[in-house]
Amino acid sequence: MKLLEPGTPLDGFVIEACLHSGGMAHIYRVHYANGARDPGFPMVMKIPRMTAGDGAENIVSFEVEHQLLQVLTGPHVPRFVAAGDLHNVPYLVMEYVQGQTLDHWLPEPGEPHTPLTPATLASLGAAMAHAVHSLHRQNTCHLDLKPANVLIKPDGSAVLLDFGLSCHAHYPDLLAEELRKAVGSPAWIAPEQVVGVRGDPRSDVFAIGVMLYELATGELPFGAPKTDGGLRQRLWMDPRPPRALRPDLPPWLQEVILRCLETEAAQRYPSAAHLALDLTNPDQITVTARGERTVGTGFKEHFKRWLKAAGKHYQPSPMPSHQIEEVPILMVAVPHHDVSDATLYSLRQAVARSLGIRPGARLAVVTVISTGDTSTTHSDKSETSVHRRHLTQLKQWAQPLDLAGHQTSYHVLESNDVAQALVRYAEGNHVSMIVMGAATHGLQMQRFVATVPIKVAMDAPCTVILVKQHTPFEQLQG
Template identity: 65%
Template sequence: MKLLEPGTEIDGFRVGDCLHAGGMAHIYRVSFSAPGREGGFAMAMKVPRMTSSDGAETILSFEVEHQMLQVLCGPHVPRFVAAGDLARLPYLVMEYVEGRVLQSWLDDAVESRLRPDPGDIARLGAALAVAVHSLHSQNAVHLDLKPANVMVRHDGQVVLLDFGLSWHAHYPDLLAEEMRAAAGSPAWMAPEQVVGVRGDPRSDIFAIGVILYELATGELPFGEPQTSGGLRQRLWMDPPPPRRLRPELPAWLQEIILRCLEPEAAKRYPSAAHVAFDLTHPEQVKLSERSARTGPTPWRVHFKRWIKAAGMQYRPSPLPAESITEVPIVMVAVPWRDTTDATLYSLRQAVDRSLGQQAGARLACVTVVPPGGDTTGNETNVVRMQRERLRQWAQGLNLDGHQVSLHVLEGRDTAHALLDYARANRVSLIVVGAATHGLQLQRLMATVPIRVAMEAPCTVMLVKQALPYERLGTTAD
């Protein structure tokens, strides 16, 4: 299909300049042609290529993206406007996202020969993981994450582009039905995609790892294989550790990257929210042998994986939204002062019950202190003491198989600080002690637990304080 001329009118849209002429589609600026009609945001029109040399995947991708854009919502995907008739002129009109494509960050790094700072990599990676988590929460998996499909807005928020290879749990998978070859971009494709499994959200986590690896080192972890044999190597091969290529990288960043790139999906992060959490709190990352690895993986390990991969039957995880709830981030609000043993004990019991029901759940222990420190004005001393209190409180928990992190926040409004933390870290459950004030007082003044319960973005568990020996004493009487 030849390029559309600027000024062409199609179904009430006026075509502007061509923004991109790619191998699969052309993208144009568009506006409403009717005078006085405003859309409220800039728009772009995507027209698939349909020449005699283009394969059927072009039309399939168009149909998939049309299907996906109509059902996805939120700030991390372009807003859908309209679509054209496939028999006459197929097109998609959507929001034109202002910002910078992540690929340009990589191109600038190559040109300047300066790699991004680990802090910048963590911020970009966390924003990307948040966008991917939003997608998975809607039961969709992108399956073609790469720097060219990631737009970074001027405020740092990430918008995902190009859903032509994506998968949605509630709609037919046209690509799986009509294509036999693995669908995706070879450099970023997860091992399970190579063998034809679609719909596993952990495939997107693998792609996040590839992007982080490239940002950190300037290299692709598995190169750009052109054959099926080259693609299959990632079923058992590890890439060179990032710190082997760039020794100054921090251990926590290598830990995160290599965990995302595990050949077996079950060994990766259980959800993109967990990736975002570690990238946002690098000081809390639990280091394993991955973080110190600098040499190649022993051939015996690769051989065992090769044997295992030869007979492995990959199975996708449950529905993305369900898999997220199975591995939640649990936040417990521990008072920083004026608390009783009964409250601390009851909170610990409630957290143990919550973690015991959620294998792989992550626990964030949070306390909020007022700014300015203690009576001496020493903020550092207060933070240090409160972290130690949280550590001692957490020692009584059964944390087998769970990661735990400690967070001391500053804020004059305790409820506001807790709610901000929960939203920023995609918390699934908040455990907080119930107010000890009477109901009459709570009707006049909203307590911290009541405010948290009313405004929280997730489930809240209000815990009533009780000590076991008090109950025993009552029984004995």
């Protein structure tokens, strides 16, 4: 379809300026004719290209996006407004989100790369991971994440764009049925997508790793392959370590990027929520040899991987929401005053039981201190020592736990409202379950006083397990 002129009416909308003219669609600013039915936010109209030379994927991707935009919700996707008839003029009208795509932080072709600080890279990566996790919880994998499809709003949060190549577990996968080939943008596509496996949320984690690599170094980790053979190389080949291209990058950041880019999905972050938690707490990332190395993988190792990939059979992925439920973030609230050893013991036992039935779970050990605990300090050093003391206590509490296979981090929050601090932490980090001590007040008292556990149980976005002291202190001594 040819470009529409500004002022053209279409199904009750008026076309404004063309914002983007791409290989698959044109995007225009639009408004309602005569000011009718103002939605309260600016709008854009997306019209797919349908000339004789355009491929079938343009129409199929339009149908997919039409289907998904109507069911996806939340702050990380544009709001759906209307759609046009495929037999007349197909179009999608949606919210126009203010912000800049990740292309803003990348150099134009031929221009030198301006290095971003590790803090900026971590912030951008965490914003992407939060948005992607929100999508996965709705049983949708984006599968075409790239800088042009990630928009960063002025508040720092991310909005995902262009769902034409996406896959929803509850709807037929039209692209897989119609095209029967690897679908995605070659520079960012995950290894399992290359061989036709769609619907694994860890494919989007891989794409985040590609974007972080590019933002950090100015180069694509696998280049921009043009052939199927070039695409298949990522089934067994690692990219050069980012620190080989940019020595000032901290090892923790390379650890994150290369973990996202593992050829086998099982070796990546198990969910985007796990990735976001690492990027918001870089000081607690465990750096392995992966984060330290500056030399790429040798030929011998790549050859062994090639042999393995040649005979590997990829299995369809489970539903994204089910997959992320298998690797939850478990949070335990550990009190630091007015608590008995028996209660601490009971909390530890409850956590051990919960981790025992969730092999891939991550544990966040949290305590909340009053802002008054540090208000009397006279230097940053003394305030830091207060936090260190509480962190040490948390690690001592967790020491008897068998944490093999469970990534664990420790967090000291400051607030005069303990319940609110715990709920906000759970919301911000996609916690699946909170374990905390039950109230010690009697039932009569709880009718008049909303205790911290009751407040958390009422407001938390996830399951809350309240643990009562069940082991007498005398038995502990024995």
